[in-house]
Amino acid sequence: MADISQIVIFGASGDLTSRKLIPALLRNFAEQRFHKPLQIIGVSRSARSDVEWRESLDEWIPDDLRAAWSGFAPSLSWRAVDASVGEQTQGLADHLEALAEGRTANRLFYLALKPSLFAPTIRTLSSHGLLDGPKDPKLGWRRVVVEKPFGRDLPSARALNRELLEHVREDQLFRIDHYLGKETVQNILSFRFQNAIFEPLWNRKHIESVEISVCETVAMEGKRGAYYDSAGAIRDMVQNHVLQILALVAMEPPTSMAADAVRSEKVKVLTALRPMRPDQVAEHVVRGQYLASPVRDRGYLEEEGVDPASSTETFVAVRAQIDNWRWSGIPFLLRSGKALHKRYTEVVLRFRTPPLDLLAGPSEGEHCALRPNDLRLLIQPEEGVRLSFLVKRPGPGMTMVKSELGFDYSDLDAGSSPPAYQRLLLDAIEGNATLFIRGDEVEAAWAFVDSIRAGWDQEDVPMFGYEAGSHGPEEANNLFVGCEGTWSIGP
Numbered sequence: 001m002a003d004i005s006q007i008v009i010f011g012a013s014g015d016l017t018s019r020k021l022i023p024a025l026l027r028n029f030a031e032q033r034f035h036k037p038l039q040i041i042g043v044s045r046s047a048r049s050d051v052e053w054r055e056s057l058d059e060w061i062p063d064d065l066r067a068a069w070s071g072f073a074p075s076l077s078w079r080a081v082d083a084s085v086g087e088q089t090q091g092l093a094d095h096l097e098a099l100a101e102g103r104t105a106n107r108l109f110y111l112a113l114k115p116s117l118f119a120p121t122i123r124t125l126s127s128h129g130l131l132d133g134p135k136d137p138k139l140g141w142r143r144v145v146v147e148k149p150f151g152r153d154l155p156s157a158r159a160l161n162r163e164l165l166e167h168v169r170e171d172q173l174f175r176i177d178h179y180l181g182k183e184t185v186q187n188i189l190s191f192r193f194q195n196a197i198f199e200p201l202w203n204r205k206h207i208e209s210v211e212i213s214v215c216e217t218v219a220m221e222g223k224r225g226a227y228y229d230s231a232g233a234i235r236d237m238v239q240n241h242v243l244q245i246l247a248l249v250a251m252e253p254p255t256s257m258a259a260d261a262v263r264s265e266k267v268k269v270l271t272a273l274r275p276m277r278p279d280q281v282a283e284h285v286v287r288g289q290y291l292a293s294p295v296r297d298r299g300y301l302e303e304e305g306v307d308p309a310s311s312t313e314t315f316v317a318v319r320a321q322i323d324n325w326r327w328s329g330i331p332f333l334l335r336s337g338k339a340l341h342k343r344y345t346e347v348v349l350r351f352r353t354p355p356l357d358l359l360a361g362p363s364e365g366e367h368c369a370l371r372p373n374d375l376r377l378l379i380q381p382e383e384g385v386r387l388s389f390l391v392k393r394p395g396p397g398m399t400m401v402k403s404e405l406g407f408d409y410s411d412l413d414a415g416s417s418p419p420a421y422q423r424l425l426l427d428a429i430e431g432n433a434t435l436f437i438r439g440d441e442v443e444a445a446w447a448f449v450d451s452i453r454a455g456w457d458q459e460d461v462p463m464f465g466y467e468a469g470s471h472g473p474e475e476a477n478n479l480f481v482g483c484e485g486t487w488s489i490g491p
């Protein structure tokens with residue numbers, strides 16, 4: 001039985017490692033969440049000493065973790081390895097053996113790398129026996145964590161899945177979507193299935209539409225332009241984060257919280273997303289690019305690293321349909337964008353109106369009755385739940401006013417929500433894959449996204465401009481039809 005867990009981070013000189021991974025590991029250490037001692041091995045092509053690496057991380061250590069850092073830092077060591085050079089990988093293998101108790105040490109390989117390096121790195125690790133553990137995985141395991149993006153379309157995601165699965169089993173692969181590490185995203189499942197009052201209403205009979213918005217104020221800060229220009233909002237946010245939230249909102253109850261029980265239900269929803277025909281895309285999808293405005297002196301096309309003639313979208317809104325028993329005919333309105341007016345992620349379930357308005361009487365013509373009831377799951381930065389309804393205003397007659405019941409996470413005596421990576425790293429070390437994406441989930445999400453992108457490629461679909469700091473292109477409002485309302489403006 002292994003007494004030590006080794007975390008080998010490839011791409012350790014990158015931003016993700018210093019900003020997220022090390023602070024997350026350290027916080028788990030400070031909270032004594034690890035059952036076994038850890039050895040953390042930073043791997044990158046550049047040479048540095050263990051001490052230099054530790055010193056470079058110093059600025060990222062939050063003040064409340066300073067005391068724990070001095071106890072934790074000695075477990076960090078550095079190896080300069082170019083995975084395309086055989087002897088260097090062999091050197092890493094020897095180093096890991098020397099650090100630990102040989103084959104029975106647990107090993108987590110974290111690929112914080114450019115996606116093009118995922119497959120070659122796994123191939124090299126495999127050919128040097130680094131992925132071979134003891135025959136009985138209980139004696140010492142090997143796991144691989146893969147960062148996003150996982151492919152850039154369905155064919156590349158499939159090819160990557162195939163290639164990785166030649167070297168590791170699916171249960172050894174942990175594909176990250178950091179949104180699943182957020183407490184409020186996990187709460188979607190708990191809220192739905194641990195309360196008896198909401199689930200009976202959670203279907204097409206009672207719900208008229210579902211909105212999922214992931215709005216950001218950030219644009220191309222830092223040196224993001226070049227990466228982003230090859231991705232765009234639909235690949236960068238919708239394929240992963242937005243569709244993961246959708247899957248949790250729309251899935252059937254799993255038979256347990258075991259990884260495959262939950263993930264199988266999510267896959268069913270994602271595969272039930274109706275793919276669009278190219279000629280339907282202009283009607284059901286709105287895309288846009290931000291323009292310079294009083295709040296930002298550059299538009300997207302003027303950003304560093306962005307092609308001035310780019311057709312990459314920084315905003316996308318989709319009217320999606322899920323073809324299953326629970327949701328048939330109910331629009332799922334999805335939206336994500338950069339340089340918007342406000343940062344918030346929110347799910348809004350809008351309930352149908354009562355069958356008859358007893359106060360106003362039968363309505364004639366085009367009049368839209370007020371939709372009194374919606375349930376809003378606030379994911380970030382405000383974290384909570386809001387349920388709205390009508391109440392009678394005191395006084396003569398019957399005047400109704402909209403009111404709200406609310407819960408805020410900040411009212412719980414539980415401190416602030418732990419960072420997403422803290423939970424995800426701990427789960428990967430403990431072998432709990434519930435909050436990681438299975439290969440078929442990734443593929444199902446790409447199939448839907450690809451159908452939209454095919455429309456953009458094949459048809460003449462407009463790219464709308466929107467002012468940085470605005471709510472996005474006006475045209476996105478047209479995705480709501482009839483009396484369905486309009487996009488939420490956030491809490």
Ligand code: BG6
Nearest residue numbers: 148178216218236237241345380
């Ligand atoms: C990342 C995207 O996956 O998520 C970024 O690549 C985006 O473009 C980020 O800004 C948003 O994450 P969060 O946790 O800040 O909402």
